[in-house]
Amino acid sequence: MPAQYASPVLFVTVYSTQFFVTASMGVVFAYLADLQDRYELSNIELGLIASVGFVAALAAQLLLSPLVDRGHARSIAWISVVTAVGGAFGFVFAHSAWSLVGSRALAGVSFGLFGLVARKALIGQDISGSGTKVGGLLSCGVAGFITGPFIGAAMSGIAFEAPFVFTGTVVAVLGPIAVVQISRSPIAASPVDYSHLAALLRRPRVQAAICVHVGVWGFVGMFDATVDRYLTDVGLTSGEFAAGLLMIGIPLILLPPHAGSLAERLGGARVAIPALMVFTPAVVLYGWVGGLWSFVLIGLAESTTESYSEMGSQVLILEATGVEQAAMGTGALEAIGLAMAAIAAQAGPPLYAEYGSRWLFGGWGVACGVLVIVAMWRLRAVKTPPKGMKLAH
Template structure:
């Protein structure tokens, strides 16, 4: 019951973000937002997720997972309903920020509850959570497209109502779950950041989340300019999301068996060329082919990075470790989302995505050097302390 409810709630948390993602170009046209204002709206979710994770992740490891679960659920409901009433850049930004708080915190506290007191099998459990998150995100545009004929507000009303019904059940189950609580504090952040494994995971995560930020803020505008309709965008996202729905439990298990570093770095090297090719999309078919390539690389990269962090933290500091990793990823994604629309308008898609692809190659090299410094033992032997 715990797994099903948490996974379902994670689906709807990210579905609400996916609805917004598909409406970015519509928001710009509907409310007359500039490229900068559109970037601010897109970046607000990442920035809010970053702040909430850094501030509250130590509390989860200390045993205050109940309060964090309720904050996440209430933020999800408020964020969805906020888009129903928002009419200006500031209110759209506030709604997006509330959705970002929910996205940042729910994954954090859900991961802690799923892992419980035994780190064995955590790769598969965390991979399942990622699968549901991706499934929700790519379903958001389909929900938006299906309900757009009713009204602009209908998709946000639906996701808000579903979270209002399901979210409290998830919060109660998380509150009752048995977790490994330890007296961590904010000084543990610095300790984790000095560990080579964590540094390597951060490099990999930065590469992936930088693309997510650019993609989130620009691809709707980009593909609209290419000539794709909202329905075609929704179809394309559903197809390219399939690897990220199916693979994470298996890639997580593989990373746990072989070692996170042995999965994450090679995957990022395969991920980078797909990022470059994103700048050359000419229609729906090329979007799907390139997107599937990118999604496969992302599923291995992200799960390798998350297992790397778990190797460093163990079960006791899983929340703060995951919080550090994702907060840095969100910071990069927020900056990329803020800069993405203006850069797209100035230099175009080929330079924008091509440039980030080159950054990913450099990040893979940096991660490999940090893993060499960590002196990885065979088959990912855990060094949690």
């Protein structure tokens, strides 16, 4: 392996930049009510600001991921850094709903693209060891997203614009260093195009990974859209809610590198499918939360199994793509997950209002059970059972 790829500077700068790129996305969730009051936004405008970042991330991943595999990682990395800084400072100078939407869209483009180029650089020209590296990137992303609202809340006393100035400035400093390190990393390039993406989506391992990813991200979208209302109805205070969210996020910060390494050793399917099986009853139990500690215990079970499900599906994709199409494959997986999360987020609140938490989460638990069956059926079409990354191209 080339010496420059082993440099700790690559890992430190890429992981740190990923943390602050996702933190800048998370900051806004601590400000939604403030944004609505400050700019007199309607509920529709507020919902658009909250969701447009994920839509922009989805579009950017689908449209630009083949370019990363074609060898244009440096250009895409610069786009991701510039849009991150622009999105953060856009909230500083915004004066209308549409300027807020535009700023959020820029942040979403960065959120969608930086992970693509970071994974490609971390994987390099050797697929072995990528489970741990990609898991570390996921940990940093989750940590950033969880920390973002706390940055917003902590700095709001200084000025409304303070957290946006802070995250934008940090990315402006760290981002160019990360781009330089990404540019120096040996990246496996191949002449892929959108027809290759269609062919990739027909592969059984990819379809199985999508089933697992849809199960996880459908829950994430539903959870994010309803958990505040649900736990308020249960009787939790805002402080208890924030503390509970922080506690249940710990496995998603600590476990992905281990989960990725395990999936690489055993094969993605041997981690992803059992994890989704255990994830399913944890989803169902969310409908029976009665207080803070039941929320924390159920949440810890869910986030633990989510870590292994997510990393198992990522490794399944890498088994199918190898190094040459890694950006395109993982980008498509994430885009499908974001689309599923957006659909679930739209459907969750009215379903909760109409049927309650037990039917809502119980219904998605049934859906996850069906996805497990479909994933196992698709994996039966794989001629060589996956026994680890090295045998799975």
